[in-house]
Amino acid sequence: MAGRDRNKNGRDGIDRRLLLAAFEVLESHRLEVILANAREARAVPGRKSDVNDAQWLQRLHACGLLRASFRPGRDIAELRAYLRAREKHTDYAAAHIQHMQKALTFMNIQLHHVIATITGVTGMRIIRVLMGWTSAFKIARECHNEE
Numbered sequence: 688m689a690g691r692d693r694n695k696n697g698r699d700g701i702d703r704r705l706l707l708a709a710f711e712v713l714e715s716h717r718l719e720v721i722l723a724n725a726r727e728a729r730a731v732p733g734r735k736s737d738v739n740d741a742q743w744l745q746r747l748h749a750c751g752l753l754r755a756s757f758r759p760g761r762d763i764a765e766l767r768a769y770l771r772a773r774e775k776h777t778d779y780a781a782a783h784i785q786h787m788q789k790a791l792t793f794m795n796i797q798l799h800h801v802i803a804t805i806t807g808v809t810g811m812r813i814i815r816v817l818m819g820w821t822s823a824f825k826i827a828r829e830c831h832n833e834e
Contacts, residue, residue, distance in 0.1 A: 710758075721748070721755035787814070 706722075713720045723744065747753045759767070784806055791798050791805070796817070802810050 721753065722758055723748075723753045724756055727754060 710720055710722060744753065787805060788799065791814075798805055798810065798813065802813075804810055805814065
């Protein structure tokens with residue numbers, strides 16, 4: 688089912704991103720919306736079943752027994768989204784660098800013994816030569832001119 692995933696306990700749950708999107712849509716229509724922790728709602732005595740959950744939560748809210756969870760403002764939420772995206776891109780970059788190093792080792796090219804990092808200027812020049820994108824003579828000439 689789209690928008691559903693399994694959490695650590697193996698239970699089905701709605702994807703948090705979809706829940707927050709629904710929250711923002713309802714909030715944009717000037718409705719008072721709260722995010723409540725389900726564990727706190729379970730702690731309140733009373734009937735609880737999948738069929739009656741929405742009615743039960745509404746009743747708890749009407750009686751003031753549901754406490755709203757913290758929801759950061761739009762600016763903070765946007766900043767958090769940027770930071771998560773940046774972290775994800777950094778992780779992807781690190782994984783790709785590891786793939787490059789593994790491929791070089793698989794080809795019996797021990798480049799890590801010669802240079803500190805393969806993503807530096809020299810490392811990338813050597814990789815371009817190995818891939819046939821540039822002539823080795825041209826790279827050697829450039830390296831010689833830099834010294």
